[in-house]
Amino acid sequence: MAFAGDSSRRKFFKRAGVAAGSALLTANQIWAAEHGENLPPNIPSWMQQTGTGVGAAPYGSPSEYEKDAIRRTVPWLTATPISSVSFSPLQSLQGIITPSSLHFERHHSGIPNIDPEEHRLMIHGLCGNPLVLTMDDLVRFPSVSEIRFIECPANGGMEWRGPQMEALQFTHGMISCSEWTGVRLSTLLAEVGVDPKAKWVLAEGADGAAMARSIPLDKALNDVIVAYAQNGERIRPEQGYPLRLVNPGWEGNTSIKWLRRLELGEKPWHLREETSKYTDLMPDGRARRFTWVQETNSVVTSVCPENSLKSRGYHELEGVAWSGRGKIKQVDISFDGGFSWKEAKLKGLVLDKALTRFSLDWSWDGSPALIQSRAIDDTGYVQPTLAQLREVRGVNSIYHKNSIHTWQVLATGEVKNVQNT
Ligand SMILES: Nc1nc2c(c(=O)[nH]1)N[C@H]1C(S)=C(S)[C@@H](COP(=O)(O)O)O[C@H]1N2
Ligand SMILES: [Mo]
Helix, strand or coil: CCCHHHHHHHHHHHHHCCCCCCCCCCHHHHHHHHHCCCCCCCCCHHHCCCCCCCCCCCCCCCCCCCCCCCCECCHHHCCCHHHEEEECCHHHCCCCCCCHHHCCEEECCCCCCCCHHHCCEEEEECECCCEEECHHHHHHCCCEEEEEEEECCCCCHHHCCCCCCCCHHHHHCCEEEEEEEEEEHHHHHHHHCECCCCCEEEEEECCCCCCEEEEEHHHHHHCCEEEEEECCEECCHHHCCCCEEECCCECHHHCCCCEEEEEEECCCCCCHHHCCCCCEECCCCCEECCCCECCCEEEECCCECCECCCCCEEEEEEEEEECCCCCEEEEEEECECCCCCEECEEECCCCCCCCEEEEEEEEECCCCEEEEEEEEECCCCECCCHHHHHHHHCCCCCCCCCCCCEEEECCCCCEEEECCC
16 A cells, blocks of 8 residues: 555655755654645644634635636637536536536526516416516415436537547536425416416526427426525526526426516427427437437546546545436446446435436556446436447437446546447
């Protein structure tokens, strides 16, 4: 077993150009130089004074040493930041909750600055009692709090034809998971009295894009939340302040942010976001539409291009899995590109339509490996291989690429994004 001190000592002597054991340095000087003034048994500088008092940060922020855990954009994807995406740093996150500050963002016309006092939710169309609700009205309804993921169906979409993004943040960072609090859409629909002829609900946002999607009434009455809070506080502007739809397990695009209008109708509206976008071109030239559910998916996060292996021996391999259909039932890990599999352990909470963390004890012997994870949900759906997915879908799609992902571990410990079909 090599101790961290051994290599830092070597590094110090190299930098200082001093041979180990040089008589010019006293034992104490060597100790301090080797270990740093703040390391045991010294009293670190931050113990030799008082710290910052309460109230200095009325709204807290992360430690200044955690500058790497940030949302990132891909320059060539971001022709203009008002219609683009920022990715969540999955490589730096733990557990299943995404800190609100690190939730991925996807805006079609920027983030509107909405005064909640002047914001209204209008519910109209085929119903007996159309309503215009204030935020105060909405908060008076009985509420629910549920942990759900939101994923853009374009997650992974850059990789249909080959590996392109040399970072987990960009191959999978369009998923995040929060505790959402709000009113069930079914509660609000009961209040307006849905006409039996109504089969669809249109949800429209109050952004410059007036982004809107048609949602079948069955889903609207099932588990959809009209949410005003995220992880305990009011929803962040990026996520739809003061009100958004959370459409569990479905394409993130249907979780309309800055929600201002719900209309009940007989037929879908066939808007831009469900015709020219969020549809997939099949090999025969026809397009799939209304591909609502985010299929079972998973990825290893503790070993990835951003998290290279720094030493041999024990590693707790971790990752996240999710299914828009329900709960994750099982995750298997392969180290040989899918020839053999070991069952991982599901860690912590295993919830419906939420990120689920998995882990596996692993001892890295320094040899190259092809690491994959394969998730199975409680409907029995098994995450497909890339070859299986391409066989059905071809390579002309943007959306719904949920195939098994491969990380190549090199003997140096570096990790590459590769495709192993
Ligand atoms: N009003 C409105 N709602 C919207 C969008 C938008 O641009 N405007 N983007 C959609 C898309 S494409 C996705 S993937 C999710 C992203 O949610 P997030 O930005 O909170 O991660 O919001 C959806 N809701
Ligand atoms: Mo999206």
